[in-house]
Amino acid sequence: MPNDDIDVIAPNLNRRLSGVTATVISLVPLQARKVGITATGVALPDGLPFTPLWKLPFLKRRLRVWHARRNNEMLLGILLRSLGLMRLKLVFTSSSPRKRGGLTNWMTSKMDAIVATTPVNATVMPGTPVLIPHGVNTEVFAPAPSDIFGTGDQKLIGCFGRVRHMKGAHHFVDAMCELLPDHPDYTAIIMGRITPDNAAYAEELKQRIATADLTDRILFKDELPLTEMPRAYNALSLYVAPSLLEGFGLTPLEALSCAVPVVATDVGAFRDFVSQDCGEIVPKDDGGALAASIRTMLARDLPAMGTAGRTRVQAEFGLEREADALVALYRHLLGQT
Template sequence: MTAVDIAKVRVIAPNFKRRLSGVTATVVRLVPIQSRDISIAATGPVMPAHVPQISLSQLLTMPRHGPDGVRVWHARRNVEMIGGLALKHLARKRLRLMFTSASQRSQSGLTKWLIRQMDAVVATSDRTAAYLEVPAKVIMHGIDTQEYAPAPDRAALRETHGLPRSGILIGCYGRIRAQKGTDAFVEAMVPVLKQHPTAHALIMGRATDKHRAFEHSLKDRAKAEGVESRMLFLPEVPVERMADWYRVLDLYVAPQRWEGFGLTPIEAMACGVPVIATRVGAFEALVVDGQTGALVPPDDIPALGAEILAALAAPPTLTQWAAAARPHIIEHFSIEREAADLIALYRDLLARKD
């Protein structure tokens, strides 16, 4: 574990969730990069060893004052905003509270109240900012373009992961549930797999207990259509192993019906993989329609399937999209840019007078 001296920590990034999620991935990727320029530590029940961190128990025993008098508490969930407020008002720790919102829907009364207690609010897109009732600074997510990069030998990597060395691999990663459009991907891929006998669909992610029946229905659907051997449901892997699963792909599909921001398209494009996505979350700002992939309306399964088939029918277009994908991410969505923008806000909060 990369332990940090709590007395020197200026910024704390809590992650109170055990299971993998987009928020968890954000914390895991950002904190090591931010730690190069500011003393920051993550905290939570499960955190990879390479991430600078402090234990949850240290939150109660840490000195009341930080190196600058106050510390910044950067929450990304309601429970973390509540934790920051408890530390500030009950444990009497000197904290500036900050919240990043990725939601693109009206918040509950509790969430609105919590956000009003924050000293600074960040929105991950202009769309998200429009749902907030307080001023927010827009800082879009970025990706580590060194960690997420094309494979030097994609065929060999596929073989290492037990996948076909040749043929078309099309992926869809994330939580398995209707909101994420996993069923839309399955339905769209049925005719694709029937028309392209060397193609495979890779579905990777966790189905929580209430979505297990949904997952089973998708597997049953693939079996009923006779494509179950080429529609692969893969177990979730840790964040640090995800890049390889993008590198093996020819095409990534983000079929969400609703999304706050959505990191998977930029993860895929950083690995040189073009993306077909729905027009939700920040996807319209991430995917350049006709240049790094294509955009379709959400919940329009025929349009999604048609776009995938059209891409496979035009290999030169798919090659052009792939070539343009990584340069687009490097220019506009590097994690270094996101980290720097957040650090600038941390420093502003640390410098504020009571």
């Protein structure tokens, strides 16, 4: 993309795969059809419109939008503008349901626009945020045959994300230890990164599984690249999101887009898109309720529920909606509307 055509800069300043990184990678190609946008930073795939960080101050001087999604990205945008290195309108999107501390509030006060992704998120954001929910690319996350986990004829129940306490993996393991003996045709998949600080937690989970004599039916799998995630969801019959805390929470939405029904805790935006025709919502941090809900779901018509879930995602939560709303915000800030 010629430098003169860049209207919007989308930084990604975290090397770890996260929901924020996935959002940038998914949104930028769609937005590039409608506005001059470039990504910058680290851990971004080839093929994405991209400008190295070091080149940004040397772009032709004109007004641009800097869309931050993390504190360090806010700070860099503030510095670039305050030091006179770039003319910027600053945007910050956050999905966190928690109130922010002093430094974050100070940085947020310097933003020209604030975007919240859920009504709950909006109530803890300073100022007057614009509500723009996340979406999912329903063409990429679409039903297709998959045996990516190599489990043959076994039906799969999946739980994806970093293996740590706040993701509720212990409740998922306990539920599977209770339910799988009664459902010999099912295997459970726990897929996600185990960081060194969570190694003891993961080992405890594996010991629980071994005690239940289910090591061959509750399987730990390494984190997959983003490009392989649709295949991961499509291998499942049921997806479980047992989180104790989420900002928005994309994984249940991605599962539903692949026509996989969902059991999820009542956190983040899960309640907004998991309805009774495509899944169940249970109280957070309630292992008994989670196990009971999964048991109920296994007795229902899971393929029909998955179809209903995909229909809802296509109608209400397509990524195109999010992209269009953000592009409209960018154009407003740039005086193009």
